Amino acid sequence: xxxxxxxxxxxxxxxxxxxxxxxxxxxxxxxxxxxxxxxxxxxxxxxxxxxxxxxxxxxxxxxxxxxxxxxxxxxxxxxxxxxxxxxxxxxxxxxxxxxxxxxxxxxxxxxxxxxxxxxxxxxxxxxxxxxxxxxxxxxxxxxxxxxxxxxxxxxxxxxxxx
Amino acid sequence: xxxxxxxxxxxxxxxxxxxxxxxxxxxxxxxxxxxxxxxxxxxxxxxxxxxxxxxxxxxxxxxxxxxxxxxxxxxxxxxxxxxxxxxxxxxxxxxxxxxxxxxxxx
Numbered sequence: 001x002x003x004x005x006x007x008x009x010x011x012x013x014x015x016x017x018x019x020x021x022x023x024x025x026x027x028x029x030x031x032x033x034x035x036x037x038x039x040x041x042x043x044x045x046x047x048x049x050x051x052x053x054x055x056x057x058x059x060x061x062x063x064x065x066x067x068x069x070x071x072x073x074x075x076x077x078x079x080x081x082x083x084x085x086x087x088x089x090x091x092x093x094x095x096x097x098x099x100x101x102x103x104x105x106x107x108x109x110x111x112x113x114x115x116x117x118x119x120x121x122x123x124x125x126x127x128x129x130x131x132x133x134x135x136x137x138x139x140x141x142x143x144x145x146x147x148x149x150x151x152x153x154x155x156x157x158x159x160x161x162x
Numbered sequence: 163x164x165x166x167x168x169x170x171x172x173x174x175x176x177x178x179x180x181x182x183x184x185x186x187x188x189x190x191x192x193x194x195x196x197x198x199x200x201x202x203x204x205x206x207x208x209x210x211x212x213x214x215x216x217x218x219x220x221x222x223x224x225x226x227x228x229x230x231x232x233x234x235x236x237x238x239x240x241x242x243x244x245x246x247x248x249x250x251x252x253x254x255x256x257x258x259x260x261x262x263x264x265x266x267x268x
Contacts, residue, residue: 050222050233051191051233051235052206053233054190054234055190055192058192068202071201072202073203075202075206079206079210
């Protein structure tokens, strides 16, 4: 007697929960879309709120709609990063020595990483003699060459005039 | 405002190809997503990069949202610069594929 009653009650509860979830999906999609828009740069928010809302309206089904909106926040972060990177890299390219500054910055970064790594290795109790070639620490030299290659291989912005 | 030349990735080519190969000149983000089977989080950053590089241009569809009964769509169109970049990329890819094919044959 108890088992059939439990089955009926469970089925009813699941049905209610499914209906509730279905009713909540559009609200949830809207919340996620608005959260994604908030992640965008200020001057893009209005445009993408409307554009993404129109895209959302074209997606069929509440679950697909939610899946669509869940992909938006990472995209919004990418868009934000793209504009942030653009605003950072347009200024240096205006200078004729921009490449040199960038190279120096990457070399310093490489040196810092190399020094930190050595400290970490020493902290764990591993010590080894520092190898040198012609009086130059080859690890530091390798780090410098590596960061120089990375720096030179980076895509340079083509135009800074506009 | 043009920035750097966009990286030609598979997704970029798909998005550009959808617009170049489309019968109608302008496509909305939803139509491009459907054609390329790309997720929104991938597609929109690509569209922004292409638009900033002036390979694409976009405009709001005509009509009032209240009359349409839904938000306006943003319509994307490939520019002459974008078409040329797409053709150049395709030519480069076919050249590489041709070289690989010749190397495998010989």
